[in-house]
Amino acid sequence: MSITSEFSQDQLVLVGVGPGDPELLTVAAVRALEAADVVVHPIAYEGAEGMALAIASRWIRPDQRCLPLLFPMVTESQPRIAAWRQAADVLAAEVRSGNRVVLLCEGDVSLFATGSYVQLALRRHHPDVPFVLIPGITSVSAAAAAAAKDSFDFPLAFQQEGLLIRPCPETHAELIALLQSARKTSTVLGLIKLGQRWSWVRAALEQEQLLDRALFAQRVGWPDQWVASAQAVPDDVRPYFSMLLIRQQWPEVLP
Ligand SMILES: C[S@@+](CC[C@H](N)C(=O)[O-])C[C@H]1O[C@@H](n2cnc3c(N)ncnc32)[C@H](O)[C@@H]1O
Structure with missing residues (x-):
């Protein structure tokens, strides 16, 4: 069987x-x-x-x-x-x-x-x-796959990297600390439950110069799916079914 x-x-x-x-x-x-x-x-x-x-x-x-x-x-x-x-x-x-x-x-x-x-x-x-x-x-895997369709390559994790999937922090200070710790440990972040937090999260990414290193994904797999560089997303409230993937560095050896 x-x-x-x-x-x-x-x-x-x-x-x-x-x-x-x-x-x-x-x-x-x-x-x-x-x-x-x-x-x-x-x-x-x-x-x-x-x-x-x-x-x-x-x-x-x-x-x-x-x-x-x-x-x-x-x-x-x-x-x-x-x-x-x-x-x-x-x-x-x-x-x-x-x-x-x-x-x-x-x-x-x-x-x-x-x-x-x-x-x-x-x-x-x-x-x-x-x-x-x-x-x-998972929505995180689907977001990474959807990005590639638009020629936006966003592998979730290479060999020695970490991947941390967690709810988006509640405050600017917590988010900055998380971004800094992820950078030190070569960890890609998947921040779910982004929704209304996006209105201030965008400024934190901008402060850390990460807007072009973050993928925004909303309603992945639905007819109104929106997957884009965070740079392209205005700082308003987004729906509950939205997330960010943040890759701060890439491995040295790549094809
Ligand atoms: C309660 S969690 C559920 C996670 C789900 N079990 C999974 O495996 O992806 C809900 C959060 O996951 C993310 N999420 C789930 N489905 C999504 C989708 N289709 N598009 C974008 N984000 C999604 C959003 O960040 C949302 O706030």
Whole structure:
């Protein structure tokens, strides 16, 4: 039996669906979706469309039941813990009633992902319910690939370099310190959750003379994707689905 067909045997699968382009679901993800009775997907507020569902919709049939689960985007811990617990309870109940279930996650299922919290809640509260994970293409990898289409080469990391993917710092001073430390350690930065911070981040990059060494990527894989040198992006507020890749130096030996 091949690895991909094994996924379609599992009753509960946490699936990374990639950053936007439906062609960037893995074969394993599509197989798991095809085999599912119930497609569970996160939403940020009641009535929201759901990013992961939109990405996977090409691969979902009308006879499959889609079940939205609310994960409020708040900083307080209690509503978040309650949402993870409820998600784990709903998934376990679906599995116990004999359904094959997938939980969709935008991008990769383990990288800054709601899926990771659900994974831990399942393990803690429903240890008898087995599940598997299918990794997805990360938004960071997709951004680097999208840049190359416009002849903007932005390899994420060469042999001796580091790669740090993390949320954009909250203050100018923190960002400057991060940039300086990344420069000293030959570390490429992937700063996610850029959105409204871009309005002041641009000035920090300018101060460090990094505007032409940073790649701005917004809604990668969506029809309105925008991938450009940070130099070309005015200092206004950008959407939540935006990020920066910052490469401050290149290896000495290159083709
Ligand atoms: C909660 S994290 C999810 C990361 C996701 N699990 C992944 O593997 O890429 C959300 C952040 O990832 C970045 N992101 C995710 N998808 C994106 C996309 N299609 N285009 C640009 N940025 C994206 C944005 O910075 C956004 O604020």
